[in-house]
Amino acid sequence: xxxxxxxxxxxxxxxxxxxxxxxxxxxxxxxxxxxxxxxxxxxxxxxxxxxxxxxxxxxxxxxxxxxxxxxxxxxxxxxxxxxxxxxxxxxxxxxxxxxxxxxxxxxxxxxxxxxxxxxxxxxxxxxxxxxxxxxxxxxxxxxxxxxxxxxxxxxxxxxxxxxxxxxxxxxxxxxxxxxxxxxxxxxxxxxxxxxxxxxxxxxxxxxxxxxxxxxxxxxxxxxxxxxxxxxxxxxxxxxxxxxxxxxxxxxxxxxxxxxxxxxxxxxxxxxxxxxxxxxxxxxxxxxxxxxxxxxxxxxxxxxxxxxxxxxxxxxxxxxxx
Amino acid sequence: xxxxxxxxxxxxxxxxxxxxxxxxxxxxxxxxxxxxxxxxxxxxxxxxxxxxxxxxxxxxxxxxxxxxxxxxxxxxxxxxxxxxxxxxxxxxxxxxxxxxxxxxxxxxxxxxxxxxxxxxxxxxxxxxxxxxxxxxxxxxxxxxxxxxxxxxxxxxxxx
Numbered sequence: 001x002x003x004x005x006x007x008x009x010x011x012x013x014x015x016x017x018x019x020x021x022x023x024x025x026x027x028x029x030x031x032x033x034x035x036x037x038x039x040x041x042x043x044x045x046x047x048x049x050x051x052x053x054x055x056x057x058x059x060x061x062x063x064x065x066x067x068x069x070x071x072x073x074x075x076x077x078x079x080x081x082x083x084x085x086x087x088x089x090x091x092x093x094x095x096x097x098x099x100x101x102x103x104x105x106x107x108x109x110x111x112x113x114x115x116x117x118x119x120x121x122x123x124x125x126x127x128x129x130x131x132x133x134x135x136x137x138x139x140x141x142x143x144x145x146x147x148x149x150x151x152x153x154x155x156x157x158x159x160x161x162x163x164x165x166x167x168x169x170x171x172x173x174x175x176x177x178x179x180x181x182x183x184x185x186x187x188x189x190x191x192x193x194x195x196x197x198x199x200x201x202x203x204x205x206x207x208x209x210x211x212x213x214x215x216x217x218x219x220x221x222x223x224x225x226x227x228x229x230x231x232x233x234x235x236x237x238x239x240x241x242x243x244x245x246x247x248x249x250x251x252x253x254x255x256x257x258x259x260x261x262x263x264x265x266x267x268x269x270x271x272x273x274x275x276x277x278x279x280x281x282x283x284x285x286x287x288x289x290x291x292x293x294x295x296x297x298x299x300x301x302x303x304x305x306x307x308x309x310x311x312x313x314x315x316x317x318x319x320x321x
Numbered sequence: 322x323x324x325x326x327x328x329x330x331x332x333x334x335x336x337x338x339x340x341x342x343x344x345x346x347x348x349x350x351x352x353x354x355x356x357x358x359x360x361x362x363x364x365x366x367x368x369x370x371x372x373x374x375x376x377x378x379x380x381x382x383x384x385x386x387x388x389x390x391x392x393x394x395x396x397x398x399x400x401x402x403x404x405x406x407x408x409x410x411x412x413x414x415x416x417x418x419x420x421x422x423x424x425x426x427x428x429x430x431x432x433x434x435x436x437x438x439x440x441x442x443x444x445x446x447x448x449x450x451x452x453x454x455x456x457x458x459x460x461x462x463x464x465x466x467x468x469x470x471x472x473x474x475x476x477x478x479x480x
Contacts, residue, residue: 084386089438111386111393114404125385132390133438165394170416176433177391183435192394239403240395 008105009077009309010049011159013282014188014217019275020282021303022079022190022219023047023294025071027062036062036070042291044076046298048306051108051190051284054081058118065099072103077309079161080104082138083112088128089137089147096138100156108161108190109134132177132184135162139185160185165192166203168240175206181216188217190284195234195243197273204279213279220274223286224293225263228252264293268300330453337454344454351447369443370457375431377419382439384411389436392416 006012013020023043028035043050052071054064068078080099082092096107111131115123129137137147144155162181166174178189194200200220207213225231228251235243247266254262267285274280287293298304324330337344352367359365359380363373366382372389373380381389385404392412395403400413419429443451451457 111388113395114385116385116404127385127387128441129438130386130388130390132435136435163394168392168394168396169398169400169410170392170396170413173391173412173416173432180390180433180435239397242398 007157007159008049010079010106011187013048013307016307018307019303020217020219021047021298021306022282022284023050023291024053024284024286024288025050025067025078025291026053026056026289027064027067029059029061031062033070036067037074039291040071040074040076043294044074045306046295046304047285048282048309049077049079049106051079051081054083054110054112055086055118056113058085058113058115058120058123060119065095065102065104068099068104069102075309077106078104079106079108081108081110082134083110084127084129084131084134085112085115086126088126092129092134093137093141093146096141096158097152097156100158105157105159106161107138107158108163109138109186110163131162132180135160135181135186136184142185159187161188161190162186163190163192165240166200167192167194167196167242171199171203174203175210175212178207178212179210182212186216188219188281190219191221192240193221193223193234193286194270194274195231195241195247197244197270199242201277204277208279213281217281218279219282219284220277220280221284221286222267222270222274223288224260224267224290224297225251226290227259227263228254260293264296264300267293267297271297271301271303325455334453334455337450344450347450348447351450352445355447355449367445367448368439369446369448369451370440371448371452372436374424374428375434375436377415377424377428377432378422379411379415379418381411381415387439388412389439 006015010020010022025036025039025043040050050071052064052068053061055061064080068080071078082096087095099107109131111127115121115125138158138160140147141152141155142157142160144152146152164174164178164181181189207218225247228248231243231248231251234241235248250266251259251262271283274283285294285297325334337347356365356367359373363378363380364383365380368382381387385402386393392410393403396410396413397403397406400410402408402410415432419432443456448457
């Protein structure tokens with residue numbers, strides 16, 4: 001693992017070798033700041049940082065950077081998402097400079113869901129860069145160079161992450177794609193939600209063989225199930241997701257009033273299994289529009305209390321004040 | 322010696338780089354010819370920086386996300402595209418072709434290499450002409466051979 005001074009609380013925790021926990025904060029489909037503050041309040045103290053989604057599933061929401069600054073005001077560390085769907089390289093670099101100036105220190109680089117299944121399918125797609133070239137660009141900015149080679153002074157120094165989905169074909173190629181991301185300079189990786197532990201173990205075995213777990217921190221994606229219907233829908237209809245029948249059956253056997261409770265237990269069991277897998281540095285909890293579940297999951301998984309955020313957030317707090 | 326340092330090719334390159342009208346003429350006949358052939362065979366999108374042989378003879382510009390470095394996370398279990406369920410994922414196909422089609426080992430290995438982002442300046446130009454003139458940055462020096470002391474072309478992926 002490359003050694004560098006920790007840029008963010010999340011990086012500090014990962015470098016210390018603590019099993020890290022990130023969560024997900026979905027900004028509202030409105031300009032309502034109260035929603036962001038409420039969600040940040042729920043997630044602060046039970047997770048080390050939260051991804052602020054960037055128009056997830058191509059549905060218009062409050063901007064990731066805007067909501068991230070609100071989370072910072074609450075003393076909670078955000079991971080902004082930067083998707084290639086809506087911005088070309090000029091807009092992305094400019095947004096990153098702005099975000100850094102506002103105190104954001106973590107960025108997650110994604111290709112982004114296509115707008116065809118979003119709420120504005122008429123929109124023009126951009127996809128100027130792909131996620132791997134975006135990671136390379138952010139790392140280039142880190143080294144003081146814009147994408148065209150011009151100098152940046154002072155350079156924005158982000159903790160850069162990417163994503164990987166072990167559950168979409170071609171399965172054998174996935175670890176090599178992760179290797180490309182490591183070569184591009186990604187420092188941490190969050191995976192797709194895991195409901196097929198066997199497939200993930202195979203993937204991690206290959207990743208460890210390639211030595212990638214020494215180049216980047218891998219956070220395994222997990223999430224609670226809400227109902228047997230949700231489990232079946234994710235198994236049958238969501239592209240790039242696999243749900244083992246084991247979990248679907250477990251949900252189906254549960255009486256209706258205990259669905260949510262059992263869904264959280266499934267998530268906790270998966271977290272415990274993740275802790276056993278070599279190369280996994282933490283978990284990323286995706287509780288889609290159900291932030292209340294995160295404190296319960298964390299408590300049952302025995303991952304509380306979290307390490308206290310250090311003075312790293314202080315400059316951002318000064319901005320807020 | 323690289324193929325593009327070979328005498329006649331270097332002369333043609335120098336000639337085209339110093340005669341914009343000649344290059345323009347080649348572009349006007351080269352682009353349609355190339356587009357017709359490659360569109361029929363591979364669904365060419367005329368990006369002007371052809372990656373076919375480096376991508377197991379599959380055009381990555383057909384991907385709705387223009388992904389030139391690997392499949393996105395939304396590939397369906399049957400290997401079809403997330404966005405257009407009736408189509409194959411171009412990367413699923415590229416991976417299959419790299420395992421099954423006859424081609425040099427170097428081409429198969431190119432699938433695992435980091436490719437630079439698309440240069441959108443070259444969209445709707447002939448990639449063969451760009452290859453000869455050296456405008457196709459990833460493969461050849463941008464400047465003619467005798468000006469090699471000039472700064473090397475920027476390859477952003479390696480920054």
